[in-house]
Amino acid sequence: NAGVMQNPRHLVRRRGQEARLRCSPMKGHSHVYWYRQLPEEGLKFMVYLQKENIIDESGMPKERFSAEFPKEGPSILRIQQVVRGDSAAYFCASSTSGDTQYFGPGTRLTVL
Amino acid sequence: AQSVTQPDIHITVSEGASLELRCNYSYGATPYLFWYVQSPGQGLQLLLKYFSGDTLVQGIKGFEAEFKRSQSSFNLRKPSVHWSDAAEYFCAVGARKTSYDKVIFGPGTSLSVIP
Numbered sequence: 001n002a003g004v005m006q007n008p009r010h011l012v013r014r015r016g017q018e019a020r021l022r023c024s025p026m027k028g029h030s031h032v033y034w035y036r037q038l039p040e041e042g043l044k045f046m047v048y049l050q051k052e053n054i055i056d057e058s059g060m061p062k063e064r065f066s067a068e069f070p071k072e073g074p075s076i077l078r079i080q081q082v083v084r085g086d087s088a089a090y091f092c093a094s095s096t097s098g099d100t101q102y103f104g105p106g107t108r109l110t111v112l
Numbered sequence: 113a114q115s116v117t118q119p120d121i122h123i124t125v126s127e128g129a130s131l132e133l134r135c136n137y138s139y140g141a142t143p144y145l146f147w148y149v150q151s152p153g154q155g156l157q158l159l160l161k162y163f164s165g166d167t168l169v170q171g172i173k174g175f176e177a178e179f180k181r182s183q184s185s186f187n188l189r190k191p192s193v194h195w196s197d198a199a200e201y202f203c204a205v206g207a208r209k210t211s212y213d214k215v216i217f218g219p220g221t222s223l224s225v226i227p
Contacts, residue, residue, distance in 0.1 A: 004155075006155075033215075035217075041219065041220075042202060042217045042218060042219040042220045043156075043202065043217040044217075045214065045215070045216070048214070056214065091155060091156065093156075100146070100158060100161055101215060102158065103148070103155045103156040103157070103158075104155055105154060105155040106154075106155050108153075
């Protein structure tokens, strides 16, 4: 049973470009969570999604950030017009209903 | 809302020595509690979790943690540390919110192991 998969593992973008981060949950998991980890800091919750629905986006910046989890395919975290402050590691986790979250390896975004 | 503190930012221990990493939480009801480990450049791996029942929880890699409600603590322990245990350790608390668990992570404790 494959774990949570994230791609790309490393992503480099110039200021103003768009970044798309993908997350495929573990088989049988319908809940996806996105977290951001800044250097030397812990994980900050961004958004929680179930299939085709955003359940809690209280941790998402109001502008430039969006997330989706379509009926088919991976969950996508999209960052438009990236700025240097967006440089961080972005982690996806998945779970079954009301259970433990399992994490992917993360995507490390660098904005030049 | 729940919160988590990890009082020790960085700890150094000798290989073979015992280890205790502290975690304190704040939550109005019985929480769900987790410890995760993160090696450099890697994702988070679940070490152990407490949902209910026995307050002493056994995890992987020889780790254990004890839930103490009176102290609002969930400290992680290992009797003999190995060099490969050097990593970042995160305590997390989950709260049942409507239909899901919102998990809040502590700031982490960085563990160094010296030969």
